[in-house]
Amino acid sequence: MSHTTSPPVAVRVDGLTVARGKRTVLHGLSLEIPSGSITGLLGPSGCGKTTLMRSIVGTQIVESGTVTVLGDPAGSAALRRRVGYVTQAPSIYSDLSVRDNLAYYAALYDRGRADVDAALDAVGLGEYAAQRGDQLSGGQQTRASLACALVGKPELLVLDEPTVGLDPVLRVELWKQFRELAAAGTTLLVSSHVMDEADHCDRLLLMREGNLIAQLSPGELRERTGEQNLETAFLTLITMGERA
Numbered sequence: 312m313s314h315t316t317s318p319p320v321a322v323r324v325d326g327l328t329v330a331r332g333k334r335t336v337l338h339g340l341s342l343e344i345p346s347g348s349i350t351g352l353l354g355p356s357g358c359g360k361t362t363l364m365r366s367i368v369g370t371q372i373v374e375s376g377t378v379t380v381l382g383d384p385a386g387s388a389a390l391r392r393r394v395g396y397v398t399q400a401p402s403i404y405s406d407l408s409v410r411d412n413l414a415y416y417a418a419l420y421d422r423g424r425a426d427v428d429a430a431l432d433a434v435g436l437g438e439y440a441a442q443r444g445d446q447l448s449g450g451q452q453t454r455a456s457l458a459c460a461l462v463g464k465p466e467l468l469v470l471d472e473p474t475v476g477l478d479p480v481l482r483v484e485l486w487k488q489f490r491e492l493a494a495a496g497t498t499l500l501v502s503s504h505v506m507d508e509a510d511h512c513d514r515l516l517l518m519r520e521g522n523l524i525a526q527l528s529p530g531e532l533r534e535r536t537g538e539q540n541l542e543t544a545f546l547t548l549i550t551m552g553e554r555a
């Protein structure tokens with residue numbers, strides 16, 4: 312009998328190559344995202360983070376390779392209710408109140424009022440529930456957009472730079488929220504181009520120029536590079552790769 316301690320895999324990507332316009336922007340990526348954990352997708356602007364996320368949620372045409380999400384091919388109809396995706400640009404209805412935005416998504420996902428209230432609370436927008444989308448600040452719109460994804464209680468939550476433009480207090484609260492979701496079994500894939508967010512993650516996918524340069528935990532990144540600061544460690548890893 313075999314004994315395995317590895318957690319189950321929520322997302323498996325194998326040999327993924329994607330072209331956008333005339334350029335190949337992902338070069339044969341292979342990776343795994345464990346279930347019930349927070350995976351950080353990190354790398355400089357333009358390295359392909361959004362393209363990888365789009366491939367996972369099934370909105371990206373791929374050249375070759377396979378992407379399997381919760382056991383089904385990415386983009387399958389069966390995954391629609393099981394996967395939540397929050398894009399970088401907030402996407403809420405500007406002429407609806409925050410509560411009505413959430414109620415709309417709750418109806419789509421067969422969720423109730425309690426789920427709407429929980430999602431409002433989670434993003435700290437309770438007192439803005441009656442405010443229209445176009446009367447929110449940029450950061451509040453970002454949070455409302457996130458709440459729309461939370462209300463469906465997806466098993467996999469893909470978040471493209473969810474903390475950009477948020478103040479430090481709110482960032483900390485959101486990461487706490489992500490941690491609670493993961494503890495309850497949700498798988499989170501969160502992109503960022505700031506390495507100081509990496510410490511909130513269980514595992515890191517480090518990208519550069521359309522390639523995956525490492526998949527490891529923050530502790531392993533420190534160990535491998537001998538650097539405590541994760542930003543420096545990432546840069547050291549790149550230099551080590553170039554020398555190898």
Ligand SMILES: Nc1ncnc2c1ncn2[C@@H]1O[C@H](COP(=O)(O)OP(=O)(O)OP(=O)(O)O)[C@@H](O)[C@H]1O
Pocket residue numbers: 331332333336354355356357358359360361362363504
């Ligand atoms: N619609 C498009 N047509 C052609 N090329 C595109 C398109 N969208 C993105 N690209 C290119 O694909 C590459 C990867 O872009 P992507 O948006 O995935 O990067 P990213 O890592 O998410 O960047 P950022 O952190 O700035 O959001 C970039 O070089 C970009 O110029």
